[in-house]
Amino acid sequence: MKILSSSQIKECDSATIEKGISSISLMENAAKKCANWIVDNFKSNQNFSIFAGNGNNGGDGFVIARMLYEKGFDVEVFIDENNSKFSEDAKINLNKIKLISGITIKDYSEFDNRDNSVIIDALFGYGLNRELSDDFKNLIENLNQIQASKISIDIPTGLFADRMINKNAAVFKADFTLTFQFYKKSFLHPETEKFCGKIIVLDIDLDEDFINEAETDYFVIDEILIKKIYKPREEFSHKGTYGKSVLVGGSYGKIGAVLMSTLSALKTGSGLTFTIAPKCGNIILQSQVPEAMFIDSGENHINEIEIQDKAIYGIGPGLGKEIETQKALLEFLENYRNSVVLDADALNIIAENQKLNLIPKHSVITPHPLEFERLFGKTENSFERLELAKQKAEELQIFIILKDHHTVVITPNQKVFYNITGNSGMAKGGSGDVLTGILTSLISQKYDIEKACVFGVWLHGKAGDFAAVEFSKEAMLPTDLINHISTVFKHSR
Ligand SMILES: NC(=O)C1=CN([C@@H]2O[C@H](COP(=O)(O)OP(=O)(O)OC[C@H]3O[C@@H](n4cnc5c(N)ncnc54)[C@H](O)[C@@H]3O)[C@@H](O)[C@H]2O)[C@@H](O)CC1
Numbered sequence: 001m002k003i004l005s006s007s008q009i010k011e012c013d014s015a016t017i018e019k020g021i022s023s024i025s026l027m028e029n030a031a032k033k034c035a036n037w038i039v040d041n042f043k044s045n046q047n048f049s050i051f052a053g054n055g056n057n058g059g060d061g062f063v064i065a066r067m068l069y070e071k072g073f074d075v076e077v078f079i080d081e082n083n084s085k086f087s088e089d090a091k092i093n094l095n096k097i098k099l100i101s102g103i104t105i106k107d108y109s110e111f112d113n114r115d116n117s118v119i120i121d122a123l124f125g126y127g128l129n130r131e132l133s134d135d136f137k138n139l140i141e142n143l144n145q146i147q148a149s150k151i152s153i154d155i156p157t158g159l160f161a162d163r164m165i166n167k168n169a170a171v172f173k174a175d176f177t178l179t180f181q182f183y184k185k186s187f188l189h190p191e192t193e194k195f196c197g198k199i200i201v202l203d204i205d206l207d208e209d210f211i212n213e214a215e216t217d218y219f220v221i222d223e224i225l226i227k228k229i230y231k232p233r234e235e236f237s238h239k240g241t242y243g244k245s246v247l248v249g250g251s252y253g254k255i256g257a258v259l260m261s262t263l264s265a266l267k268t269g270s271g272l273t274f275t276i277a278p279k280c281g282n283i284i285l286q287s288q289v290p291e292a293m294f295i296d297s298g299e300n301h302i303n304e305i306e307i308q309d310k311a312i313y314g315i316g317p318g319l320g321k322e323i324e325t326q327k328a329l330l331e332f333l334e335n336y337r338n339s340v341v342l343d344a345d346a347l348n349i350i351a352e353n354q355k356l357n358l359i360p361k362h363s364v365i366t367p368h369p370l371e372f373e374r375l376f377g378k379t380e381n382s383f384e385r386l387e388l389a390k391q392k393a394e395e396l397q398i399f400i401i402l403k404d405h406h407t408v409v410i411t412p413n414q415k416v417f418y419n420i421t422g423n424s425g426m427a428k429g430g431s432g433d434v435l436t437g438i439l440t441s442l443i444s445q446k447y448d449i450e451k452a453c454v455f456g457v458w459l460h461g462k463a464g465d466f467a468a469v470e471f472s473k474e475a476m477l478p479t480d481l482i483n484h485i486s487t488v489f490k491h492s493r
């Protein structure tokens with residue numbers, strides 16, 4: 001799914017209107033989708049307090065008020081009674097509810113939530129283009145204090161669609177955000193996402209031709225994209241068809257990491273799978289993953305990384321940073337020309353030795369925010385981090401998978417794919433090792449690297465979601481996630 005900027009969304013609205021749908025019908029349709037969702041999700045004796053602004057977001061609020069009232073709900077609408085400059089469509093819809101005696105319209109200042117109503121925020125949408133005034137900030141801070149369910153229409157008021165907010169910004173804290181047609185970039189960054197609650201994307205039939213032609217670097221990974229990428233296994237194939245994955249890592253006390261990567265590579269379909277690990281890992285690896293071939297290197301830590309023909313390497317899980325290991329990795333990178341997946345200590349070794357230039361072109365690196373900082377330096381927030389990552393991905397011609405609440409894939413041509421599968425149960429040591437195995441396996445199976453990254457992060461999160469359903473977010477383990485890779489493939493048929 002494409003992510004458009006607020007100006008592109010505005011153009012998309014206009015293109016839809018040019019195709020013959022009036023702007024007032026578009027508002028009617030958008031509000032109807034919201035009202036239907038609310039009716040389906042709230043009890044029929046629920047009261048609603050709708051806070052409307054002067055623009056089209058407020059207009060949506062007026063239509064929602066009318067529709068909920070018509071469905072039998074109690075509704076009160078709050079506006080700024082001192083400001084009579086409404087957008088044209090908002091004014092038409094405000095006038096319509098003024099004629100309905102059962103809907104009371106009051107000034108924001110008259111609100112007291114005596115009847116414990118659900119609060120609907122239709123103050124500002126994607127049209128917000130500057131800081132809120134103190135009056136609005138106070139209103140929002142007061143609303144945020146109230147213990148009630150809260151719904152934002154299109155965007156929680158106070159957020160911009162596609163940029164960071166100021167540190168002291170006031171933002172409506174929603175439990176649900178009912179948004180139109182597209183995810184907004186700010187729904188996917190930790191500093192701003194926390195205000196959105198559960199995000200529901202409602203299709204309001206905006207012009208498909210415009211959407212198809214709109215140019216953007218930003219995408220949300222959805223099932224439509226995954227269906228285009230996934231290559232089911234062919235009947236007439238053999239193990240050689242599915243490539244050779246070599247997982248490199250493990251050190252005394254950290255053999256589990258490379259074991260999980262190896263197992264994940266196998267479970268993702270790798271044809272031939274090797275593990276290069278120190279001798280101390282031999283018995284555990286051979287007994288736990290008999291399908292993989294073991295190549296030893298060093299006693300308790302890796303001291304050499306053998307280069308094999310026609311293989312894809314995934315290096316880093318549990319690797320450690322012993323001097324000999326550092327030398328082995330740097331020597332490998334100096335002599336290796338193919339794409340490689342680099343994670344964890346492999347990235348830390350590269351950062352400490354300042355050897356970014358040794359990363360082969362079209363490789364994949366999978367840093368979490370701290371590893372990213374060690375590699376590329378400090379940034380103020382995740383929006384800036386993403387911009388720096390785009391710049392570095394292009395400069396080094398590599399794929400960067402930034403692991404965060406929403407993991408992001410950044411390509412050498414600066415495309416950005418946000419992943420929305422996964423859950424907090426995956427915030428445990430070992431989850432990253434699984435991802436390294438999955439990515440190595442997909443690339444060795446000749447998935448194009450961009451597709452492998454997109455499919456890999458989605459698959460990783462989706463398996464995590466299945467594991468959370470079975471075991472709970474608290475109790476699920478990375479090994480449960482590995483076992484649920486099969487559930488994802490079964491559901492993908
Ligand atoms: N036809 C359309 O364009 C549709 C628009 N829709 C709704 O319309 C919204 C966008 O409407 P608008 O473009 O009218 O914008 P908003 O309703 O988000 O904001 C209203 C106006 O407030 C002004 N403003 C910006 N920042 C401000 C600030 N800090 N303090 C005070 N005023 C400020 C701007 O001039 C802006 O146009 C969407 O988020 C969505 O809810 C939907 O009804 C779908 C169709």
Ligand SMILES: [K+]
Nearest residue numbers: 121124153155
């Ligand atoms: K809003």
